[in-house]
Amino acid sequence: MSSTTNQPTHHTSTIGAIGAPSRRNTELAMLVFAVVIPVFAYANVGLAIDDQVPAGLLSYGLGLGLLAGVAHLVVRKFAPYADPLLLPLATLLNGLGLVAIWRLDQSKLLQSIGVAGGKATNQLIYTALGIALFAVVLVFLKDHRVLQRYTYISMVGALVLLLLPLVPGLGANITYGAKIWIQVGSFTIQPGEFAKIVLAIFFAGYLMVKRDALALASRRFMGLYLPRGRDLGPIIVVWMISILILVFETDLGTSLLFFGMFVIMLYVATERTSWIVFGLLMSAAGAVGVASFEPHVQTRVQAWLDPMREYTLSRNGSSDGIVHSEQAMQALWAFGSGGTLGTGWGQGHSELIRFAANSDFILATFGEELGLAGIMAILLIYGLVVERGVRTALAARDPFGKLLAVGLSGAFALQVFVVAGGVMGLIPLTGMTMPFLAYGGSSVIANWALIGILIRISDTARRPAPAPAGNPDAEMTQVVRPS
Amino acid sequence: MSELTLTVMRLGFLAVLWLFVIVAVQVIRSDLFGTRVTQRGSRREAGRQQQPARQQAAPPPQRQQAGGRQRRNAPSKLVVSEGILTGTTVALQGQTITLGRAHDSTIVLDDDYASSRHARIYPDRDGQWIVEDLGSTNGTYLDRSRLTTPTPIPLGAPIRIGKTVIELRK
Numbered sequence: 001m002s003s004t005t006n007q008p009t010h011h012t013s014t015i016g017a018i019g020a021p022s023r024r025n026t027e028l029a030m031l032v033f034a035v036v037i038p039v040f041a042y043a044n045v046g047l048a049i050d051d052q053v054p055a056g057l058l059s060y061g062l063g064l065g066l067l068a069g070v071a072h073l074v075v076r077k078f079a080p081y082a083d084p085l086l087l088p089l090a091t092l093l094n095g096l097g098l099v100a101i102w103r104l105d106q107s108k109l110l111q112s113i114g115v116a117g118g119k120a121t122n123q124l125i126y127t128a129l130g131i132a133l134f135a136v137v138l139v140f141l142k143d144h145r146v147l148q149r150y151t152y153i154s155m156v157g158a159l160v161l162l163l164l165p166l167v168p169g170l171g172a173n174i175t176y177g178a179k180i181w182i183q184v185g186s187f188t189i190q191p192g193e194f195a196k197i198v199l200a201i202f203f204a205g206y207l208m209v210k211r212d213a214l215a216l217a218s219r220r221f222m223g224l225y226l227p228r229g230r231d232l233g234p235i236i237v238v239w240m241i242s243i244l245i246l247v248f249e250t251d252l253g254t255s256l257l258f259f260g261m262f263v264i265m266l267y268v269a270t271e272r273t274s275w276i277v278f279g280l281l282m283s284a285a286g287a288v289g290v291a292s293f294e295p296h297v298q299t300r301v302q303a304w305l306d307p308m309r310e311y312t313l314s315r316n317g318s319s320d321g322i323v324h325s326e327q328a329m330q331a332l333w334a335f336g337s338g339g340t341l342g343t344g345w346g347q348g349h350s351e352l353i354r355f356a357a358n359s360d361f362i363l364a365t366f367g368e369e370l371g372l373a374g375i376m377a378i379l380l381i382y383g384l385v386v387e388r389g390v391r392t393a394l395a396a397r398d399p400f401g402k403l404l405a406v407g408l409s410g411a412f413a414l415q416v417f418v419v420a421g422g423v424m425g426l427i428p429l430t431g432m433t434m435p436f437l438a439y440g441g442s443s444v445i446a447n448w449a450l451i452g453i454l455i456r457i458s459d460t461a462r463r464p465a466p467a468p469a470g471n472p473d474a475e476m477t478q479v480v481r482p483s
Numbered sequence: 484m485s486e487l488t489l490t491v492m493r494l495g496f497l498a499v500l501w502l503f504v505i506v507a508v509q510v511i512r513s514d515l516f517g518t519r520v521t522q523r524g525s526r527r528e529a530g531r532q533q534q535p536a537r538q539q540a541a542p543p544p545q546r547q548q549a550g551g552r553q554r555r556n557a558p559s560k561l562v563v564s565e566g567i568l569t570g571t572t573v574a575l576q577g578q579t580i581t582l583g584r585a586h587d588s589t590i591v592l593d594d595d596y597a598s599s600r601h602a603r604i605y606p607d608r609d610g611q612w613i614v615e616d617l618g619s620t621n622g623t624y625l626d627r628s629r630l631t632t633p634t635p636i637p638l639g640a641p642i643r644i645g646k647t648v649i650e651l652r653k
Contacts, residue, residue, distance in 0.1 A: 026510055033506065037499055044492045084514075085507055092503065143574075209586055344493035370497060377500045384507055391511075397571055465570035 023084035024076050030088035031072055035065045038095030041345055045103045048346030060102075063124055064095050067131045078138040079459035083392060086458070089385045090451045093436035094130075094444065096378070098123055099345075100365050101439050104358045107351035116351075119358060119439050126441040130448030137452030144457050148400045151205030154198045159241070161195035166248055180251050180431065192254045193433075193446035196261070196415075197453065200407035203262055207269040208399045215270035238262045243286045250296040252287070253418045253430030257411060259283050264410040265403055268393075297428075303328045304428040327353050327361060331423050334364040335375075342371030358439040360431060363423045379420065382435075386413040389454050395461035405457045408450050558612060558638055558651035561604065566647030567593055575612070575651070579605040582644060583617075596621045596645025604636070612636045612651060621645060 039061040046054030054060075068091045075082055102120035110116035141147070147154075164182045181188040207214070242255040263279030291297045303310040303325060311329035330353045338348065348368035353361045367375050389409025396402045415435055422429040433443040561580060563571040573580060573589060580589040583601035592601065598619040607613050615633040616623040623630045624643040641648045 023510075023514075030507065030510065033503055037496075037503060040499060041496060044496060047492065048489055085510055089507065341497065342493065344489050345496065347489070370500075373497045374500060377497070377504050380504050381507075384504070384511075387511070397568060463570060465564075 022080045024072075024080060027075070027084040027087060028072055030084065031068050031091060034088040034092035035061070035068050035095065037092060038064060038099050041096065041099040042102065044345040045099060045106070046346075048344060049103075049106050060098075060120075060124075064091075064098065064127075067091075067128055071131050071134055074135045074138050075455060079455050081462040081464070082455040082459040083388050083462065085384060086388050086451055086455055089381055089388070090436060090448070093378075093381060093385075094127055096366075097362065097434075097437035097439075098127070100362055100437065101358050103346055103369075104351060104362075104365065106346070109351045110354070110357060113354060115355060116358060122441075123439055123444070126444045127448075129441070130445040133445055134448040134452040137449055138456060141453070141456050144401055144404065144453065144460060145398060147201050147404070148205050148208070151202055154202040154205070158195045158199040158202060161191040161198065162241070162245060162254075164191045180249055180254065187441070190433075190440065190442035192251070193442040194449075196257065196411050197408065197446060197450055199258060200261060200265075200404060200411060203265045203407055204400050204403035207265055207403055211269035211399075214266070215272055239282050239286065242283075243290065247290055247294065250294060251431060252297060252300065252428065253415075253422070253432035256283065256287075256418055256430070257414050257432070259286075260414045261407055261411045264414075265407045268406045269403060299324070300428045300430070304425065307332060307425065325355075327355065328425065328429055330354075331361050331364040331367075332425055335367040335424065338368040338371045338375075340372045342367075342369050342374055345369050359433055360419065360429075360438065361423055362438045363420055363434055366437075367424075378437075379416075382413075382416045385409070385451075386416075388458070392454055392458040392461055396457055397461065401457045401460065405454060408454055412447075412450065557610070558636075558653060560652055561590075561649055562652050563590070563647060563649050564641070566645070568647060575606075577606055577610075579603055582649075583619075590649070592644060592647055594645040594647055597647070601644055602630075602642075604642075607635075614642055619644075 039057065042060055043053050043057055046052060046057070068087075071087055071091070075087060098120055101116075101123050104110055105116045105118065105120050107116055165180050167182075180190055180192050182191060239259060242259040245251055245255045245258070259279065260283070263275060263283075266275045266279070267273075291301055307328040310324050311326040314324040314326040330350075334348065334350045334353065337343065342348070346369070348365065350361075350365040350368045351357055353364055357365065363375070363378075366378055370378075386409045389405055389412065393402045393405035393409070396405055412435060415432060418427070418430055419432050419434045419438075421427040422432075433440045435447045436444060558575055560575055561573045563569055568590065571590065578589075581600065581603045582588055582590045582592055582597075583599050584592055584594070584597050585599040588600070598617075598621070600617045601619040602614060602616050602623040604612060604614050612635065613633045614623065614625060614630065614636050616630040621644075625634055625636065626640055636642065636651055639650055639652065641650050
């Protein structure tokens with residue numbers, strides 16, 4: 001699988017070259033594996049529901065395989081030394097998401113309320129757009145350090161993207177609680193998903209320049225390094241912005257994601273534990289403060305603390321005028337009835353979650369039909385994506401690339417945590433999508449771009465160093481001469 | 484579809500999913516333990532295997548440099564060949580490249596022997612690349628000589644600043 005130089009030389013005690021220079025063949029093998037698994041799942045769903053192999057199996061498998069093949073060829077051509085795992089992992093998650101969406105499309109109940117039906121085809125188109133953006137990133141972004149030039153433009157861009165849903169006329173009128181969509185023609189876009197990437201670029205560029213001031217100019221107090229007041233400025237600003245998002249867009253998830261990403265990057269840039277303590281205190285204070293007066297957030301917290309009560313209120317009707325939802329309880333029941341090994345593809349009843357069963361709550365479908373064993377595997381796959389991102393950051397030679405890779409993988413990890421935690425009842429539910437698995441164009445496209453940037457950074461980081469030329473005496477240049 | 488078939492498929496799918504995870508971890512493992520130490524065999528066999536081992540140990544040919552020196556002087560990139568930043572390349576597009584410990588340098592040298600504004604590399608009117616020492620404490624060296632005046636850089640000649648060596652390549 002690993003190509004060229006590393007042929008084992010038996011019977012001699014030699015130390016081979018470190019790895020194979022490029023792991024593209026490994027990537028190809030993993031990619032084939034990552035396409036075969038969803039095809040297997042697809043056939044399984046068809047056999048379980050209709051007693052026959054679904055008619056679309058060939059076109060679906062070819063579609064996914066073609067997209068993966070194109071992505072692989074682009075990586076082979078434009079990022080030959082990139083990490084071999086990022087692309088297969090993302091492809092597998094995307095493929096499994098497609099299967100789950102198609103499986104929910106078959107549900108009569110979801111079709112009758114307009115949540116499902118033909119969504120898998122849409123998702124395949126979104127995936128194609130995502131892969132196209134992935135290719136564009138790799139082809140046109142020759143060097144990730146170019147992004148550093150756009151530090152402050154990125155800041156403005158991210159703020160604009162975040163504020164777009166609040167613009168009257170542009171913000172979509174589909175109020176599922178949170179105002180995070182914009183309407184362009186007949187499409188709805190979630191700009192927050194793209195803002196995530198743009199904001200990571202800003203943080204990386206900003207922290208690279210300011211990290212010394214943030215790390216060194218501090219006073220020690222009770223074992224913690226307290227930063228100076230003026231250095232606190234940016235973190236206060238970011239905190240304010242995330243609180244404002246929370247208040248005006250009532251989107252707990254995005255707010256948590258941005259603030260968390262900033263704190264992670266701040267910690268990585270400065271190596272000061274105090275920033276994490278501050279970050280946790282500030283986000284806790286902010287969340288509690290907003291929850292005390294924002295009714296939408298309060299309902300979510302209520303549903304988190306006592307899902308059964310919400311379920312009863314939703315079933316029997318309540319007189320308090322607040323919309324209650326049985327989703328949270330249904331999701332918990334879905335996980336429960338899945339048990340350890342699950343009911344098998346197509347044999348669960350996760351359609352009872354009704355609304356958002358194929359987007360925010362798609363993890364519940366996996367929980368019911370694949371069980372604890374399947375959910376653990378999926379969370380591990382997410383974990384591996386994050387691990388490869390952090391590994392890329394460790395290997396990157398330039399501070400900007402390090403911070404950007406940490407920021408992007410941190411944002412990815414936080415998003416998985418916020419969604420999975422919300423669906424499983426660990427934290428209050430927020431309106432975010434599981435990266436790659438959930439139905440939704442913006443999410444899939446933005447996450448493919450994120451993977452594209454990570455692959456670009458890892459290509460730069462893993463590229464073998466050019467062989468040194470004949471070097472002049474080292475000592476000569478390293479002596480301070482009295483002048 | 485019979486209950487048995489579906490059960491087999493259900494467990495089979497989980498097995499395949501976990502197999503993928505395990506194979507992925509194996510790929511990471513081979514990435515981490517990239518050096519392969521093979522056991523020494525009998526002397527006769529070792530002799531037979533000498534050749535591939537030697538091939539492996541030989542450094543890769545410096546194709547770019549060998550070809551570049553023959554042709555006209557038109558370097559396209561600057562390569563850091565030694566020091567912490569080893570492997571970093573900067574494309575040469577007619578812009579001035581500054582080197583030093585200052586944050587706004589094109590190449591930020593994290594090196595105790597470098598000054599904050601150590602040296603700069605710029606093209607003159609004819610497109611010839613020139614290196615100039617900016618009054619650094621420890622000096623900038625082209626090959627073995629310390630720079631006193633702005634000097635044209637031959638292709639592939641090492642420029643040494645502290646522990647860092649950079650050179651121009653085709």
